[in-house]
Amino acid sequence: MKASDADILIIPGYTNSGPDHWQSRWQAKLSTARRVEQAEWSKPVREDWVARVVEEVEKSTRPVVLVAHSLGVPTAVHAVPRIGNKVAGAFFVAPPDVANPAIRPKHLMTFGPYPRDPLPFPSITVASRNDPFGAFEHADDIAGAWGSLLIDAGESGHINSDSGHGPWPEGTMVFAQFLSRLRADVGRTA
Structure with missing residues (x-):
């Protein structure tokens, strides 16, 4: 699949x-990319965030590829029962351990625990060995439960602009390879 074949x-x-x-940079570069906007970025409510993902998937006219970072990962995974048949694939980066009582702010725990059912579409989970919001072993465990290919990003922090991952060329290459392997006929609506 090419980027132009997907939402x-x-x-x-x-x-x-x-x-x-890197998410903002990818959105600017990819003509078919759009951001799932949330009403409350600093006080997330799981049900509201999941509902916004479902809304955006339902608006899509092409197969959907999810590109989730951090708290976006549990948001996307919690939406799967309502959107799974419309998604061609998912690219998950830096999944936080939302079941860890040490997570701050505390209300982020409302996004846990992660569903552990196998995902009905191909996925990649990219995780760092020194992410302050989620241990690599946690990412390995949930990726295994989902049937997601785990990519070891080494010591890359939270894989965001604060950890030096603005452009993130390695991520761009992995995403392009992943996209090229997805089927373009998944999730088509008549």
């Missing part, structure tokens, strides 16, 4: 992705 939904995490974040 690429950018699903940012807590407080949104700023202009230097």
Whole structure:
């Protein structure tokens, strides 16, 4: 599949992705990409965030590819029962451990625990070995439950602009390869 064959939904995490974040850069570069906007970026409510993802998927006319970062990952995964048949694939980056009582702010725990059912579409989960919001072992565990290919990003922090991942060329290459392997006929609506 080519990027032009898909509706690429950018699903940012807590407080949104700023202009230097790789998600914002990808959105600007990819003509079929659009951001799932949330009413409350700094006070996320799981049901509201999930509902916005479902709305955006339902508006799509092409197969959907989810590109979720941080709190966007559990948001997307919680939406799967309502959108799974319309999604061609998902690219998950830096999934936080939302079941960890040490997570701050505390209300982010309302996004946990992660569903552990296998995903009905191909996915990649990119995780760092020194992400302050989620241990690599946690990412390995949930990726395994989902049937997601885990990519070890080494010591890359939270894989955001604060950790030096604004342009993130390695991520762009992995995403392009992933996209090229997806089927363009998934999720088509008549």
